[in-house]
Structure formats: structure tokens, C-alpha cells
Amino acid sequence: MTVWGIITALFVGLIVGALGRLVVPGRQNMPMWLHMLIGVGAALLGTVVARALGIATATAGIDWMELLVQVVLAAIAVALVAGVGRRRHLSRY
Numbered sequence: 001m002t003v004w005g006i007i008t009a010l011f012v013g014l015i016v017g018a019l020g021r022l023v024v025p026g027r028q029n030m031p032m033w034l035h036m037l038i039g040v041g042a043a044l045l046g047t048v049v050a051r052a053l054g055i056a057t058a059t060a061g062i063d064w065m066e067l068l069v070q071v072v073l074a075a076i077a078v079a080l081v082a083g084v085g086r087r088r089h090l091s092r093y
Contacts, residue, residue, distance in 0.1 A: 006044075012070065013040030020074025028082040038077045046070030 017039020021028060028035075050066040 010040055010043070012067070013043030015039070016043045016046070016067075016070045016074045017078075019071045020078045023071065023075040024079045024082065026082075028078060030078075030082055034081070035078060038081060039074050042074035042077055043070045046073045049073070 014036050017036040020039055020042065021032075021035045046069040047066060050063070050069045053069075055063075055065045055069070
């Protein structure tokens with residue numbers, strides 16, 4: 001992964017984090033910066049997964065399959081983190 005690839009993944013990660021928040025149904029009691037951080041992680045991990053599966057270079061221009069993998073990973077991570085936070089919040093009472 002080149003330096004520009006990492007910078008692009010970070011930028012796309014901010015967008016992927018917001019999309020991950022929109023994909024997960026219900027209300028998440030998480031700050032927006034946490035969604036963005038999850039999105040950056042999902043973007044980096046999604047790029048690695050897409051390259052490992054051989055779908056990262058399947059299209060010219062915007063790689064829609066890689067973006068789909070990133071959004072799905074972000075949605076899963078947001079759902080897990082929101083679920084863990086919800087369980088912790090309920091266990092306090």
C-alpha cells in the first residue's frame with residue numbers, strides 16, 4: 001500500500017464511517033468522532049480484505065466492490081460498538 005493509498009483510505013474512511021452509521025438501524029449513542037474512527041479502520045481493513053480477495057483491481061476508476069466491503073465492515077463495527085455500549089449502559093442500573 002502506497003502513501004497515497006493510505007491517505008485515500010483515511011479520507012474514504014471518514015465517509016465510510018458516516019455511511020456505516022446510516023446503514024445501522026436505530027439510534028447509536030456514540031459520538032461522531034468514534035464513527036469516523038471506526039470508518040477509517042474499516043476503510044483500511046476493507047482495502048486489505050478486497051486486495052486479498054482479488055476484487056480491489058476489478059474496476060477502473062472508483063472501485064465500487066472495495067467500497068462496498070468497506071461500508072459493510074464499518075456497519076458491522078458500528079453495530080458491535082453500539083451494542084456493547086448499550087449493554088454496558090443497561091448493566092449500570
